[in-house]
Amino acid sequence: MSKKKDLDPVKSGQDKATSVLHEIMSGDPVRIGLSILLGFLIGAVFMVVFDKNVIKAFEDFGTDPSYALSSIWWTVQDGYGALFAGSVINFGADNFVSAIRPFTETLRFAAPLIMAGLGVALTFRVGLFNIGATGQMLVGLAGATFVSTRLQMPIIIHMLAAVLAAVVCAMIWGMIVGLLKSRTGAHEVIVTIMLNYVALSLFTYLLRQPNLLLEENGGGTPKSDNPDGTARLGLLLGPDFQLHYGLIFAVLAVVFYWWLMEKSTFGFRFRMVGHNPSAARAAGIKVENTFVWALAISAGFSGLAAANQGLSVDGGLTTSIEAGIGFDAITVALLGGSRAGGVVMAGMLFGAFKAGSATMQVAGVSPEVLGVVKALIVLFIAAPPIIRAFYRLPVPGPKVFEAAQQAKAAKVIK
Amino acid sequence: MTNIEVTPGMFSSAETKPSLKTPITLVAAALVVLIFFGFLGKTGDISFVWSDKREAIQLPPFIVNSMFFCTLVGAALLLIGLLSIALTIRGGKTPVWLIAIYGLGAMMALLGWLATEATQGVQMIFILGNTLVLAIPLIFGGMAGIMSERVGVVNIAIEGQLLTGAFVSAILGTITGNLYIGMIAAMIASGLLSMVLASLAIKYLVEQIIIGVLLNVLVIGVTNFLYSAWVDDDSINLNFPGTFEKLPIPLLSEIPVLGQVLFNNRITVYLMFVLVPLLWYVLFRTKLGLRARAVGEHPLAADTVGINVGRTRFWWVTIGGMVAGLGGASLTLGNVGSFGREMSAGLGFIALAVVILGRWQPIYVTLGALLFGFTIILKVWANQVSPGIPVDFITMVPYLVTLVAVAGFAGRVKPPAASGQPYVKG
Numbered sequence: 001m002s003k004k005k006d007l008d009p010v011k012s013g014q015d016k017a018t019s020v021l022h023e024i025m026s027g028d029p030v031r032i033g034l035s036i037l038l039g040f041l042i043g044a045v046f047m048v049v050f051d052k053n054v055i056k057a058f059e060d061f062g063t064d065p066s067y068a069l070s071s072i073w074w075t076v077q078d079g080y081g082a083l084f085a086g087s088v089i090n091f092g093a094d095n096f097v098s099a100i101r102p103f104t105e106t107l108r109f110a111a112p113l114i115m116a117g118l119g120v121a122l123t124f125r126v127g128l129f130n131i132g133a134t135g136q137m138l139v140g141l142a143g144a145t146f147v148s149t150r151l152q153m154p155i156i157i158h159m160l161a162a163v164l165a166a167v168v169c170a171m172i173w174g175m176i177v178g179l180l181k182s183r184t185g186a187h188e189v190i191v192t193i194m195l196n197y198v199a200l201s202l203f204t205y206l207l208r209q210p211n212l213l214l215e216e217n218g219g220g221t222p223k224s225d226n227p228d229g230t231a232r233l234g235l236l237l238g239p240d241f242q243l244h245y246g247l248i249f250a251v252l253a254v255v256f257y258w259w260l261m262e263k264s265t266f267g268f269r270f271r272m273v274g275h276n277p278s279a280a281r282a283a284g285i286k287v288e289n290t291f292v293w294a295l296a297i298s299a300g301f302s303g304l305a306a307a308n309q310g311l312s313v314d315g316g317l318t319t320s321i322e323a324g325i326g327f328d329a330i331t332v333a334l335l336g337g338s339r340a341g342g343v344v345m346a347g348m349l350f351g352a353f354k355a356g357s358a359t360m361q362v363a364g365v366s367p368e369v370l371g372v373v374k375a376l377i378v379l380f381i382a383a384p385p386i387i388r389a390f391y392r393l394p395v396p397g398p399k400v401f402e403a404a405q406q407a408k409a410a411k412v413i414k
Numbered sequence: 415m416t417n418i419e420v421t422p423g424m425f426s427s428a429e430t431k432p433s434l435k436t437p438i439t440l441v442a443a444a445l446v447v448l449i450f451f452g453f454l455g456k457t458g459d460i461s462f463v464w465s466d467k468r469e470a471i472q473l474p475p476f477i478v479n480s481m482f483f484c485t486l487v488g489a490a491l492l493l494i495g496l497l498s499i500a501l502t503i504r505g506g507k508t509p510v511w512l513i514a515i516y517g518l519g520a521m522m523a524l525l526g527w528l529a530t531e532a533t534q535g536v537q538m539i540f541i542l543g544n545t546l547v548l549a550i551p552l553i554f555g556g557m558a559g560i561m562s563e564r565v566g567v568v569n570i571a572i573e574g575q576l577l578t579g580a581f582v583s584a585i586l587g588t589i590t591g592n593l594y595i596g597m598i599a600a601m602i603a604s605g606l607l608s609m610v611l612a613s614l615a616i617k618y619l620v621e622q623i624i625i626g627v628l629l630n631v632l633v634i635g636v637t638n639f640l641y642s643a644w645v646d647d648d649s650i651n652l653n654f655p656g657t658f659e660k661l662p663i664p665l666l667s668e669i670p671v672l673g674q675v676l677f678n679n680r681i682t683v684y685l686m687f688v689l690v691p692l693l694w695y696v697l698f699r700t701k702l703g704l705r706a707r708a709v710g711e712h713p714l715a716a717d718t719v720g721i722n723v724g725r726t727r728f729w730w731v732t733i734g735g736m737v738a739g740l741g742g743a744s745l746t747l748g749n750v751g752s753f754g755r756e757m758s759a760g761l762g763f764i765a766l767a768v769v770i771l772g773r774w775q776p777i778y779v780t781l782g783a784l785l786f787g788f789t790i791i792l793k794v795w796a797n798q799v800s801p802g803i804p805v806d807f808i809t810m811v812p813y814l815v816t817l818v819a820v821a822g823f824a825g826r827v828k829p830p831a832a833s834g835q836p837y838v839k840g
Contacts, residue, residue, distance in 0.1 A: 205806035366643040371635030
């Protein structure tokens with residue numbers, strides 16, 4: 001990082017950029033907390049400025065200023081209060097079950113986000129950008145749906161087979177990206193974007209085929225049946241809750257990710273390639289093969305998310321089942337700093353946003369504001385200069401930074 | 415972006431050796447047309463309809479047997495493919511105009527095959543006209559991509575820039591009642607958005623792809639919120655701009671077929687006609703463009719001769735963003751007539767692909783955008799004339815073509831060398 005070493009400014013620029021990337025990944029908690037706070041604050045401004053009651057109250061500002069000012073507070077309280085009640089605990093509920101149901105809903109929405117988020121996070125750690133979680137999920141959905149609607153198997157085995165099908169299909173799709181990148185040098189961002197569209201068309205085509213995925217007696221619309229009862233992800237907490245076994249898969253995925261990245265030799269190689277591909281190559285790691293494996297395993301996580309969606313669906317499955325999870329996964333991974341724990345927290349936050357949307361709608365506040373909050377939080381975390389400028393935080397000095405780097409390097413060597 | 419070494423004049427002989435991949439691809443596709451559309455094709459008649467009923471000069475429809483026509487076209491395509499092989503073996507390159515003719519021929523065969531025995535025939539004006547109109551946002555988006563990547567900044571945020579332009583132009587166009595104000599406001603708004611991208615990428619060295627992705631998410635979030643909380647309740651007063659008037663160019667618009675397709679359009683199309691050659695001229699024929707390309711290829715060298723790398727990048731990215739804003743405006747004011755949620759629907763990402771497909775050259779990028787525009791209208795049209803055709807596969811084609819191009823199967827794709835790399839004055 002020191003200036004003496006870098007004769008080529010372009011290179012040193014690259015180093016500086018990767019150091020910013022590391023800064024994002026390491027993400028100190030204070031800065032993350034402040035980013036979340038600022039995101040919610042700006043979200044509140046959006047809520048207030050476009051709220052009809054507030055606008056009306058301010059039209060009569062001259063006659064009743066205190067009412068106008070308090071209307072600001074009430075709007076924000078209504079909005080975020082509804083978000084809380086819809087995603088954590090509903091204190092207004094008459095019994096225990098409906099009081100804690102919101103939290104189980106958050107978990108239900110968080111599970112696929114966490115699984116897909118882990119996939120994207122893995123590629124970040126290897127120094128790649130996998131924008132293709134969407135496409136990998138769609139291909140995974142095709143596999144899961146075929147097994148769950150067309151094959152007959154005993155209970156549980158059927159479900160596991162469907163999950164496996166989703167993971168394998170997605171992994172193949174991810175592997176294509178890896179192979180194209182390592183064999184031809186094609187940039188993974190463009191390849192994954194293109195493959196997302198190809199996957200969408202492919203999945204739609206498969207959904208139209210009567211002998212593949214199309215629902216029984218289906219017409220022109222690309223739509224499949226519900227998964228067979230034997231393949232369905234069962235309810236985890238009984239019929240009072242919608243939470244299903246997808247959560248278990250998410251927990252297993254998190255543990256596996258943690259073990260893979262922090263404990264296994266495989267993960268060590270991944271991280272080494274991510275830190276410095278040339279050094280990794282010099283150390284005898286086959287960087288190209290590492291890319292292929294990283295992208296395949298990453299896609300496997302997206303496949304799990306796909307299984308979660310496809311095996312819990314009611315009322316038939318269409319392409320919309322993907323629900324933007326593949327794209328949200330990128331923001332989840334960024335927010336979570338690509339660590340297992342971070343991704344869990346980020347997935348829970350975004351899951352809470354999804355769970356709380358309905359109650360916000362009922363409370364008369366447009367839940368779309370959460371889209372703004374979400375984007376702002378991740379933007380602030382990804383671009384430390386903004387948050388530093390806002391809170392007038394000191395720029396971390398080179399000494400502190402280098403010490404941190406050395407500490408990290410020491411950790412890696414251990 | 416890729417790890418290909420691209421400093422001009424530094425190719426080893428192995429790298430400049432012409433590749434046979436393009437000609438082989440051409441021959442293979444020609445064989446598909448010849449065999450499946452020709453020999454094994456349909457026996458009915460195709461009628462190519464060249465004129466609208468409203469036109470002064472009526473051309474008679476061209477009616478031909480489907481199998482005969484497709485065999486003929488397939489044979490011609492095969493000939494071009496073989497010619498391309500011959501050229502490559504002799505060390506030459508297949509000229510782009512030949513590939514364009516090839517593409518046109520393949521398109522006619524596909525259209526004819528699809529519309530065999532269809533009563534309405536192949537409505538050439540409808541298809542070509544819509545191809546152009548649908549390609550306009552892509553072309554502007556692509557120009558924005560060229561402008562920022564040529565100076566070394568990867569612009570993933572084209573999607574967000576288009577969406578910003580679409581939103582602002584529709585709202586301000588309706589509120590002020592003047593669509594031109596809407597259009598200019600769209601350009602300013604998108605330009606401001608690009609300034610965020612530019613300053614974070616250039617000054618603060620935040621990873622360009624991450625910033626691009628996040629700006630897209632932010633714009634989607636903000637426009638979705640504003641749409642649902644503000645615009646949607648009062649669409650008549652906020653989101654009802656209508657479209658620009660069609661401005662037929664005297665005389666030129668009277669030319670059969672081409673006149674209707676090219677010279678009876680809205681201002682957004684004419685702006686494209688001006689902008690694309692202008693950008694080509696500035697980039698490749700002026701000092702300004704030479705400097706920009708120098709910054710994108712070798713910032714250190716540019717800096718050494720006194721070019722301000724950061725400032726050059728900042729302004730090219732910003733002006734590129736304004737062009738993308740124009741693309742957004744052409745989506746609403748130039749075609750649909752109102753704003754819809756997330757109406758850019760991935761066009762920005764396609765524009766990104768088109769930039770690569772067109773090898774960072776304005777003219778080629780425009781051709782690539784037209785290919786995507788054609789696919790969009792083809793999907794709609796194919797469903798009408800010949801239901802039951804697997805449109806999903808047709809939809810895939812341009813993406814697969816892009817993949818092939820990116821993967822270097824059809825000749826080497828050379829991005830600006832310093833694209834995506836921040837520059838720190840050392």
